[in-house]
Amino acid sequence: MGICMKGIVFNLLEEVVSQHHGVDMWDTLLEDAKLTGIYTSLGSYPDGDMHALVMAAAQRLSLEPNAVLRWFGQQAMPILAQRYPIFFAAHTSTRPFLMSLNHIIHPEVKKIYAGAEVPIFDFQHDPDGSLLMGYHSARHLCALAQGFAEGAASYYHETLVIDELNCMHRGDSKCLFHIQFQQQV
DSSP states (O other), X not given: OOOEEEXXXXXXXXXHHHHHHOHHHHHXXXXXXXXXXXXXXTOEEEHXXXXXXHHHHHHHHTOOHHHHHHHHHHHHHHHHHHHOHHHHXXXXXXXXXXXXXXXXXXXXXXXXXXXXXXXXXXXXXXTTSOEEXXXXXXXXXXXXXXXXXXXXXXXXXXXXXXXXXXXXXXXXXXXXXXXXXXXXX
């Protein structure tokens, strides 16, 4: 059957697209992707459905697919903060929030959404205050991970300067992001 994504991700994409481009755009994307759009938050759906929706959005919005994923991650984060405030309230800045992904947030996601396949992150602190964040997932959605990180930074009134040093799309074993944190003024 291949890798399946939880419906909550599709629900978030629908909400983000509808908020920014209208409900009609969501219906258009579904039509372009030849999908029904019936996604329940607890259901599991083929990753190919997400790929088809991202490709349809890229075509309609005149963006690269990775730009669509990054935008989606950025825009979905405020919705997630509203729905799951406990994950955000425990931190005062982006760095500790990101550091909580593997041992706090993703275990809770797996409890709520049984069978969820989450990415694995690794972290290394740089003496200059920056962070190296490794991302590994069979889905290769590093642009979405970057967008989520940027959306979290916005929540904490910070800006991230991100440089992707390695990428699975270029044949690397994992994606590696060099992240610098800046307070917004």
